[in-house]
Amino acid sequence: MVTTSGATPHARKQLLSFAFVVSTACAHGDEGPLKTVRFDNADVVWQVDDRQPVETRPSKNEFYRNYFFFQELLVRPTDRALSAKRFSRARNVNALGEVPDSTWFTNRIGRRSLTPEQIRRGPPGDGPPEPDGPLWVHEAEWDPQPPRLLVEDPRGHRYVLKFDQATIPENESAADVIVQRLLWACGFNVPEDDIVYFSREALVLAEDAVRARELGDDVPLDTGKLDEALKRVARTADGRFRGLFSKYLPGEPLGGYAVRGTREGDPNDIVPHEYRRELRGQHVFFAWVEHTDVKPDNWLDIWVEDPPGSDRHHVEHYLLDFGKALGNLAWIDRYPEDGFAHLFDFGYAVPSLFSLGLYNRPWDAYRVPDLRGVGRFGISAFNPASWKPYYPFLPFKVRDALDDYWAAKIVMRFSRAHVKAAVDAGQLSAAESRKYLVDTLVRRQRMIGRWAFSRVPPFERFEFRSTKDETRLCFFNLWERYGFDTDTETVLRPTRATIHDEQGQLIGVRALSRAGPSRWCTDRWPKSWSSRGYTIVVLDAVHGGSPLPPIHVHGARAPASDRLRVIGLYRLRP
């Protein structure tokens, strides 16, 4: 069940009815969206209330790594190919194609202003523990080296404490915090992750301290064993540890969310995950920060009390564990295909095998500077279109250009100062490494923007400007705003606007002209053209001489003011 919060019941109806009319348009392809897609004359929905009480705790999703990999690599692609199923547009978007706030995603830098300082601090919360401790160690595990500890600080806050490998000091902890800050700013839910330097004396064994083991046969933990395990981790020159403290999420963990469909037992989860724009759009976000370790045990659904202390619960959705991002998976797992191919990728395996290795793979000559704390993260072989995570991920497979465009818009909202703030939070000791990461993130950001905006006309912030007798439509061209129009070949601009009535009948044609830096407006049309209220403006655009899919801007008169306002956007897909 979906309801709206902070919006009128009408707005709720609008979100649902929009999904309906779009599917109608697909079913009547001959008529096209100009005839079939209509929006309710209502405020745009910016928040979905998927926090309705869930009476019974949903069952936990277990992650079965090999089974998951086989399913996603072979079984499901084969089934998709044989069923010839076509995946439609994202379904959880509002009338402007944006993702409303929900338990999955909160519009932050994409819609609101964030200061660099806010990004440097990350998600608001209780902050990291004091370095002087004591940090009570309750549990440790180190079969996957290096060790991870469960610690508790004097405030009673519990953290997962992770360390960097001695051979690649700072890499994982820095990557985790930097990417955690960036993804939080994008809008995702993440735990509080912080880096703290502390001495060995700050770690104190709790009475119940155990070494956890996979089959549950925990054994008591003693100081000697802990010290032995800590020999494997990086330390500073003065002997301190650099720890990544990831605060426990409040609530009961339910495992990762499903790659497809919805979570059984969660009535708020009504949009199949492969149709969620924020999951499809993660392709762009993750490509930006080279977060390839995409698998269900790096996501976590939490059954939270709402409000805390009550017996009302709902499910919140988190992203976790970014230590292998920023190219660190390539280093840690010795996996040169990182970011380019799935763990087993037929698209590369077949030509490599049959060409006897003569096939030149994009990662073959990929090199980056050797900098302390920096993984294999660069730009020379980066291609946002062909970027791939370690495991196949269905929402990425079925995403479309509109999902990429939505995510790229958010990525482009980060200024260099924002990026620098996130990198600073990673506390890399080498200034050269910090500068390299900022430069690389900014360059990858611009590569993503250029790619995504060149497939969908990047026109935003539409508004009808009306006088007593005339109306025109104005908007911003993000291509120009971000400085991608460096030469005539790369020009991307609107070319023509056609005005249609509610039935989709053509009323007139208008030219466009520049109305300011990166701002464009149509020529004015007489108010009589919009006398019946519902108006559709079809904007055509070109990029480097080639036409782009048009945008349909739907307008209607606001009931209160009788002024023409934008009630919906329908972007055609390339």
Place this chain on the structure above:
Amino acid sequence: MPRGLAFIIFLPIRGVLYAFDAGQLRARFESIFFNRERTFGAFPILRIETPFGVSAGGTVVHRDLTGKGGPRLSLTAAFGGRLTSGVDLRLDTGGLLGDRNRVELRFTYDGQPDVRFHGVGNTSNLVAPSTLNSRLDPYDSSVSVESATFRDRVVLDLTPIHQLDERVELRTRLAWIWQDISERDIESTPVNVGDVYRVDELRYFDDPFNTLVLEIDIRYDSLHVTNPVLPPSTQSSGWFARAFIAANQVLARPDSFFFRGGVDLRRHVDLFAGTRVLVLRLYGEAVGAPVESVPVLELPELGGPFDLRGHRRGRFRDQALWLASAEYRFPVISVLSGFLFVDVGRVFSRPSQVFDAPQLGFGGGLEISERTTRLVRLQVAGSRLGNVLFNLEIGLDLAGPDRLRRRW
């Protein structure tokens, strides 16, 4: 219908993987076969080699007997295939004597019911036993017959190993070897050696003997990856060189002292990206005595899955040999890689024979590796003589031809 068929095809694999993951079978396996600290445990070994069939076994290892990075112990046992049984027990001092010194004590027993014998020399003319009018001279015959003999062998080694620097290692090996080479007591294919060769001319045949060996072995190893994101098992570039000389004395027999020496030189050339690698190898070995005075199965030999591939094990034996090999390795994806190779070489007893009619082997295969270890090696090899040999090895530690293969 096709979707249903695909569902049925995938179902058993899905079932196995689900059971493997949901049942935590790997962890359960490890909990059974390894101790909690993962210092003591067991893992399986499987080999399939034409024409010997399947040999299977396992290795038990203890990486730290004293718990302080000290002695290491491994015990490998295998059965089937070339072996009736084989046992290999190694005790290594590990870090007990410091970073640069260690001592390896090794006990090996293998009973081989099917050691192939094709006579001595480089002859390519392999004939069927039925074409023979009389038994052949094993040392001097223009034709060759594939036959089999039986060998029991026990070896006790003591090898101090000194690391001269990061790349250079000096091994001094003292070994006692007991061997019994005799007729097989079964009727099968190929024929018993005594049916086609005059075995009475073979020294130490059907006459168990003891050998004492003192060997100096020096190795230089600079193999490395050229791209830090590649797994160490890739070995993109560098040299591996080994030279050894061994004094062999068959005990309590007159005129039975002989030297054995050899050089093994490998060059790994990074052709592209650290993953397209050309492995060039030159190998030479000789015994410093007439062939008639050396135990026949101790003669330098070519053939088998590593040396002059495409030919049966023990296909060529003589006083000396040379082997040149070029192997091209290329990546397929992730853990899977492929290789193609050409081997050229021959055995000889006179300098004039060195470059006369060398033998050729060629082929290719696939390997599955993890970060540091090759897990599976599948190889198909052929030769001008018409053999097509198949070799599959599955195990956690395949020494293979790369670094540490030892000739007895």
